[in-house]
Amino acid sequence: MNTNDAKEYLARREIPQLFESLLNGLMCSKPEDPVEYLESCLQKVKELGGCDKVKWDTFVSQEKKTLPPLNGGQSRRSFLRNVMPENSNFPYRRYDRLPPIHQFSIESDTDLSETAELIEEYEVFDPTRPRPKIILVIGGPGSGKGTQSLKIAERYGFQYISVGELLRKKIHSTSSNRKWSLIAKIITTGELAPQETTITEIKQKLMQIPDEEGIVIDGFPRDVAQALSFEDQICTPDLVVFLACANQRLKERLLKRAEQQGRPDDNLKATQRRLMNFKQNAAPLVKYFQEKGLIMTFDADRDEDEVFYDISMAVDSKLFPNKEAAAGSGDLDPSVLSDTGENVDTGSDYEDQGDDQLNIFGEDTVGGSMEDLRKCKIIFMIGGPGSGKGTQCGKLVEKYGFTHLSTGELLRNELSSGSERSKVIRDTMARGALAPAGIVLELLMEAMRANLGSTKGFLIDDYPREVKQGEEFGRRIRDPHLVISLDCSADTMTDRLRRRSQGSPRTDDSTTITKRLETYYRASIPVMAYYETKTQLRKINAEGAPEEVFLQLCTAIDSIF
Structure with a gap:
């Protein structure tokens, strides 16, 4: 939005007269809680029918409505008529209300600044040298922006x-400056610092570090106007990292930080105001960057190391596609992606079709509510390759009306979708690591919520692969009602896998089968030990005929209904 558009908007919407009326009400009423008073005034504006119904004295109480007489009893208008000639250009004679406000800004109020600051147009980066890569990290207050920004800066x-730290240091160093004293009060109440001031501080900081290869900016922009100003005065960012986090988790983190750090803007009222501002501004801001293809969204409602792992894989893919990156945690073979051992194409080129969608508070937007999801029966099915999971899951779905979800199948579908997540999965698996735990959980949650209205429960196989995955599933959704382990000897599974591969285009040799079994045992033993103390763990003897195994499974499942 340019200056002319802003002026036109203010005049068309009668914003100046609304401000005039609100200020008159504040000065006359002098309320103890000005925020609560302004909220009641704005509610009255809605009841009246809009800004055009507001007059200068709408919020002046009756007992204070008549202002003291000027010049010995003369009315305001008669006083002006007496002291001003008829041909005067004094604007009061041409306006029933105050003229439109052409610019409303702390920067334009010289009374608030002992040094008149001008927002000058100048080049921040030397045009003769390569511009550093710019990563913006945004998210709600308490989403972990500072932590993840520092990790990104250190890694690259x-x-x-x-x-935020730039502004706080400026406030501390110029505490006697009237403008910065006012900005300090604005920040302490949870409102955004003036846009011009913030941009100026960023520009000055950037000009102090001209030789950096890249720069990570934490906590900016906070709304679309700031994003536009950043692009207009500085540059278009190379990547925007958005940390989506549940609203309740943000509140908990902010209150905990207030206890530990004592930041003035972490008080309860400011926290509520900051969360409200974030909720109002985040959705259009994310949409704006999505349309430009610059943003990547991450579920920040998890352990910070898991979040950073996903971010680093995405940054590698987005900014350093031809550079060998450090290997991620875990060294498991990609063949353990599914029980079937099918090969996954990790070399295909995928068209960038944008992010998967999380809303601004990190809750999935597909399907029903989280509360409905937590009420559903959830069963984990654990078993090695050749234990018969696929056969038994199909029979249980038919009998009980469950929805069968296989993490291997979900990942293969995501890889073929061409989404931003598929690139992260592909790059991770190409390095010999498991798909990021956060993405696997997101895929599960999306699939579960998409099927809420047509299922009696969820039968999830090949999950969790490690204890941390189970812990995160329990925290985000709930612990499963039942964990079933198909107990089968290595010899039996090896024999079944060999017979299954006969006549198949893909033949597993002894070495491959042994490796798959070792991988399964290494992952499943700690997982089963974890669930033995958490929930119902039922070990089913899977050595017998499929019909015998199925009867044991039905007995176990019937126990939870």
């Missing part, structure tokens, strides 16, 4: 800038 050797 980039410079780290915290916009």
